[in-house]
Ligand SMILES: Nc1ncnc2c1ncn2[C@@H]1O[C@H](COP(=O)(O)OP(=O)(O)OP(=O)(O)O)[C@@H](O)[C@H]1O
């Protein structure tokens with residue numbers, strides 16, 4: 262593929278270790294630090310939310326208070342003080358924007374630095390973007406064009422006001438509020454995120470994309486994304502994430518819910534590049550995310566594709582609940598860890614429907630002193646006659662001090678189910694590196710070439726526009742991993 | 745320093761894992777010359793090629809190597825390569841998943857950048873590669889595969905020569921490029937190599953067989969034995985080896 266070589270020049274261009282580590286100087290409006298019912302009322306009030314939404318949040322909060330923090334298996338983690346976090350931070354000028362012209366130019370400049378084209382003229386053709394800065398969605402582009410075909414793409418805060426029936430029908434229908442500690446916390450305090458609705462038989466004419474950025478210090482980001490695709494519809498959605506370089510850890514606890522109805526398809530891609538902290542493990546984002554898709558209708562299909570290069574700690578298992586007959590779940594993942602990063606990521610494929618199928622391709626790359634764990638559950642339930650799963654987990658080690666772990670859980674309650682699991686672990690050999698060096702390729706470019714070759718099967722699942730960006734990221738995140 | 749020499753090796757000693765394998769090698773190759781090295785298994789031929797190209801773990805303990813009049817012993821392997829040194833491997837390694845075109849273009853552009861020339865884009869590069877590949881009987885299908893993955897022994901060797909043709913090195917070392925080639929392939933590859941003979945390009949051809957040297961006729965032949973060059977001569981030395989083996993030569997050393 263062409264892009265691999267572009268990776269090389271990108272790596273050379275990148276000067277600093279973490280390219281996105283700048284801070285934007287923008288006045289912001291924050292709620293006081295800490296978490297209590299008043300803060301939740303404040304957030305809800307800021308968003309002009311209806312009464313039902315406030316009550317929903319308060320219920321979630323009260324439930325959260327009673328829940329124990331999860332017990333980390335492979336992750337070692339400094340305790341989080343939930344009262345030392347700002348739960349609401351908004352760039353001051355960013356409220357109620359009608360067009361991009363009203364967005365703070367500093368903010369636009371930030372997105373430009375990130376390589377996110379918010380300026381509609383300059384935009385990649387056919388990609389609509391929603392940008393979330395700290396807690397607030399600042400701009401959604403191409404809305405008009407989308408609304409012509411009936412696709413709704415807007416900040417979820419807006420959807421709560423404009424399309425309450427849709428939101429009430431589907432919100433927490435895939436990830437119940439009480440699902441886990443972070444989903445409960447998110448439900449109580451989420452401030453923004455994207456909402457997508459694709460009506461019957463509509464193939465969304467462009468890629469939809471959201472960029473999340475944490476800018477403020479000591480700010481948590483709790484976004485909430487809900488995507489609903491009606492019968493016969495199709496959408497491809499991409500999210501990208503970055504954060505400035507800071508010494509303290511920051512919390513990101515998102516919830517993403519996907520609903521695919523009969524014969525519909527959702528493709529959800531993530532390029533995650535939150536600040537990973539420094540080599541000693543100081544700073545960085547704690548990325549605790551609940552992502553789940555429900556293949557509710559027959560022959561519906563959900564594909565998760567993720568390229569995870571950032572965060573100090575990642576705890577993330579995008580999952581599919583395969584309810585529909587012959588429904589399909591897919592999970593394609595590349596997780597790169599370097600320095601002192603820890604990633605525990607994988608998927609859950611819950612087979613309920615007859616003839617449901619799932620495919621899992623996971624590529625873990627560990628370098629430095631990092632730890633990279635694949636944790637996956639494949640569950641074939643009684644009604645899932647003739648369900649099938651294929652799992653392939655490959656780990657690539659760069660250097661001698663990192664770790665790769667594969668933890669597959671398999672539950673089969675129906676003897677007609679078929680589950681295949683393949684796993685490999687390999688290392689970039691001295692011989693392979695020397696072969697590249699002997700051709701004049703630098704060591705860093707050689708690692709990047711070999712690693713991108715290793716994750717090819719996953720990269721080809723990404724929308725073309727983003728494959729190049731993802732390859733660059735992988736190269737950048739492995740800088741300094743050899744020699 | 746002779747301005748005509750491309751590669752000059754003086755009193756070179758080198759160790760692998762603490763064992764001295766090369767015990768003082770002297771060799772000078774002038775511009776445009778083709779030298780052959782023959783020698784028994786384990787005599788240090790591949791080791792010499794790795795030491796020359798700067799592989800990690802092959803430690804120079806004495807002597808010097810200069811390329812185009814400059815000492816290269818402190819340079820990294822990739823610097824030496826970009827300075828014009830090329831090694832066609834005895835056993836080329838597989839790079840799973842790495843697209844051949846991307847790999848070839850990365851090396852090609854690295855060389856162009858080094859020379860301050862403009863890099864080529866993907867489409868132009870594909871044309872260049874196809875033209876060179878055709879001369880070596882390499883199919884388009886093979887070019888699409890990941891580097892060396894699933895190539896037969898002979899295909900790997902051709903692919904090495906393809907890379908040499910693309911990179912146009914000033915000093916090329918060919919380590920047993922003939923082994924694993926069938927009779928027809930040997931002819932194609934030798935013709936490919938002969939096409940690359942050039943007044944500005946020197947070659948060091950490592951082989952066990954006179955057969956290759958009847959295709960690629962060397963200016964000089966050296967016998968490496970026990971980590972030393974024990975005899976040098978013209979192409980007739982290769983015939984002598986073919987006839988009598990190394991026994992007589994070793995005695996002479
Ligand atoms: N890592 C190592 N540790 C110790 N000895 C080594 C190591 N690698 C190579 N050698 C030894 O160095 C010597 C030279 O090996 P080399 O591969 O250079 O031989 P060669 O002349 O290329 O042989 P062939 O004709 O079989 O290709 C051999 O005796 C080999 O066993």
Ligand SMILES: [Mg+2]
Nearest residue numbers: 789790791834
């Ligand atoms: Mg050898």
